Amino acid sequence: MAKDATSPTDAAATALTRRNFLYVTTGAFAGVGAIASLVPMVAQMDPDASTLAAGGPVEFDASKLQPGQQAVVRWRSRPIFIVNRPPEALRTLQDANLVARLSDPGSKAMQQPPYATNWHRSIEPRYGVLVGICTHLGCIPLFYPDPSTQIPVAGWSGGYFCPCHGSKYDLAGRVFAGVPAPYNLPVPPYRLINDGTIRIGENPPDVSWDFDSVTQV
Numbered sequence: 001m002a003k004d005a006t007s008p009t010d011a012a013a014t015a016l017t018r019r020n021f022l023y024v025t026t027g028a029f030a031g032v033g034a035i036a037s038l039v040p041m042v043a044q045m046d047p048d049a050s051t052l053a054a055g056g057p058v059e060f061d062a063s064k065l066q067p068g069q070q071a072v073v074r075w076r077s078r079p080i081f082i083v084n085r086p087p088e089a090l091r092t093l094q095d096a097n098l099v100a101r102l103s104d105p106g107s108k109a110m111q112q113p114p115y116a117t118n119w120h121r122s123i124e125p126r127y128g129v130l131v132g133i134c135t136h137l138g139c140i141p142l143f144y145p146d147p148s149t150q151i152p153v154a155g156w157s158g159g160y161f162c163p164c165h166g167s168k169y170d171l172a173g174r175v176f177a178g179v180p181a182p183y184n185l186p187v188p189p190y191r192l193i194n195d196g197t198i199r200i201g202e203n204p205p206d207v208s209w210d211f212d213s214v215t216q217v
Helices: 008-018 049-054 087-093
Strands: 023-026 037-040 058-061 069-075 078-084 127-131 142-144 159-161 168-170 190-192 197-200
Touching (some): 058 069
Antiparallel strands (some): 023 037, 023 069, 159 168
């Protein structure tokens, strides 16, 4: 028997298709070695199709992210990681032992706008906003927010791991030394509309910066 066009099964499939570019990865920062899980976001958070096609700004309500959660949205056909970094994660980003292991801890390479050239590589320390494309061969790094002795590799301090060739980044997208990736993860142009809303693809007022000027995506 043919299914009704409005059956729950069809409706669910349609909803999943509409939001297949946006999800939340939830990491339990208190749980050592916990692997992030994927949770679909609500369909109302989908940018308009015409906006995506034109490469225009995309807004995201970061207030929905709990500490330790990451969302991925699409801008200019690229995955954009938005992570709510809790206080313990921000302390780790400033730890001298971590900084000594990074290739470009001071963000000297132009991989970010001027307003993100700081230790947290963002406008507001709590929210990280990164282009989720490994600067080695263009793979998408995986989100492992929890420090771990073994997962995904020994002595993990939390951040992003590229399973293709082993490149590692911290939760500010800063690349580790001695890995194939040559640069930090790019930071897209963005601004804060209010305390919780992030507009990706648009600089803050009175700032002119072109994303095409980054060293490498």
